[in-house]
Amino acid sequence: MKQILLTGASSGIGRATALALAHAGHRVIAAGRRREPLQALAEQAPGRIEPLAFDLDAPLQQPLDAIDRLTDGAGVDVLVNNAGFGIAAATAEIDAGAVQRQFDTNVFAPLRLAQALWPAMAARGGGRIINVSSLGGRVVLPMYGAYNATKFALEALSDALRLELAPLGIDVIVIEPSVVRTAFLERSLQRPVEAQSRFAAPMATLVARSDRLQRMAIAPEAVADAIVHAVTARRVAARIAVPRTHGWAIGVLRWLPTRLRDAMLRRASGMPRRAALPAAG
Numbered sequence: 001m002k003q004i005l006l007t008g009a010s011s012g013i014g015r016a017t018a019l020a021l022a023h024a025g026h027r028v029i030a031a032g033r034r035r036e037p038l039q040a041l042a043e044q045a046p047g048r049i050e051p052l053a054f055d056l057d058a059p060l061q062q063p064l065d066a067i068d069r070l071t072d073g074a075g076v077d078v079l080v081n082n083a084g085f086g087i088a089a090a091t092a093e094i095d096a097g098a099v100q101r102q103f104d105t106n107v108f109a110p111l112r113l114a115q116a117l118w119p120a121m122a123a124r125g126g127g128r129i130i131n132v133s134s135l136g137g138r139v140v141l142p143m144y145g146a147y148n149a150t151k152f153a154l155e156a157l158s159d160a161l162r163l164e165l166a167p168l169g170i171d172v173i174v175i176e177p178s179v180v181r182t183a184f185l186e187r188s189l190q191r192p193v194e195a196q197s198r199f200a201a202p203m204a205t206l207v208a209r210s211d212r213l214q215r216m217a218i219a220p221e222a223v224a225d226a227i228v229h230a231v232t233a234r235r236v237a238a239r240i241a242v243p244r245t246h247g248w249a250i251g252v253l254r255w256l257p258t259r260l261r262d263a264m265l266r267r268a269s270g271m272p273r274r275a276a277l278p279a280a281g
């Protein structure tokens with residue numbers, strides 16, 4: 001049995017992962033901001049899931065003390081940094097505060113947790129840090145540039161941590177889901193677009209396509225299975241794309257000349273050609 005801190009457990013991928021890990025016999029400290037869904041989750045696996053409500057963007061000392069108490073001072077064997085969110089907005093216009101908030105939750109909080117929790121893992125001879133990135137951490141889409149930047153940063157930090165912590169027996173694994181059927185997409189589209197924005201049309205296209213995207217999306221349980229594998233398998237790949245086939249497609253895309261990739265992504269994401277972006281006013 002492993003002791004696991006899992007962030008973002010109150011919904012979506014995190015909720016499915018908490019249940020799958022508990023089902024596999026592990027003890028999960030299930031973190032999120034909202035108490036009620038965490039409590040309801042814990043009731044589904046009594047003794048296996050411990051709810052812990054806190055905001056990742058606030059100081060972490062109190063939750064770290066609580067983790068210490070919940071593990072009798074031993075710390076966790078595995079940290080799963082899953083919490084995260086995105087804001088769909090033109091990178092050319094998004095305000096600095098919205099960029100900062102995404103970096104706080106998606107990059108700085110996972111790094112702070114990893115820094116706080118690895119020493120106890122090292123003291124016990126090993127552990128694992130599993131960071132939920134995205135295929136958007138390998139390839140960039142218009143209207144998600146700031147979110148993509150957070151996932152690219154998380155990928156870079158993960159690579160550096162893997163190199164640094166390997167001698168201490170700690171492995172760092174990145175999970176890269178494609179589009180997943182959770183609240184993520186809808187939440188990412190909640191920001192109103194200024195009527196005079198030159199990017200109102202591509203944003204409207206994105207909103208119009210969101211239903212189709214949701215229908216094509218994979219189930220959160222598929223990502224949960226990949227995370228369970230990353231927690232339990234003896235040998236694990238450093239990067240796990242979910243589904244695997246999308247990972248290969250992204251690999252091919254990254255290998256293409258940038259201009260050709262731009263043209264393909266522009267077409268696929270419905271970005272109009274230059275003349276079709278109306279001038280303001």
Ligand SMILES: NC(=O)c1ccc[n+]([C@@H]2O[C@H](COP(=O)([O-])OP(=O)(O)OC[C@H]3O[C@@H](n4cnc5c(N)ncnc54)[C@H](OP(=O)(O)O)[C@@H]3O)[C@@H](O)[C@H]2O)c1
Nearest residue numbers: 008010011012013032033034056083084134179180182184
């Ligand atoms: N869904 C996708 O298409 C997709 C694709 C690739 C990667 N991902 C990644 O998968 C991860 C999970 O997303 P999801 O799809 O499961 O979305 P979700 O259903 O919206 O869940 C997001 C989780 O993150 C938590 N969270 C957000 N901000 C937080 C904060 N400041 N402090 C503490 N907890 C916070 C939320 O907690 P509360 O609700 O309690 O606030 C919630 O539990 C994210 O890192 C996301 O970037 C998602």
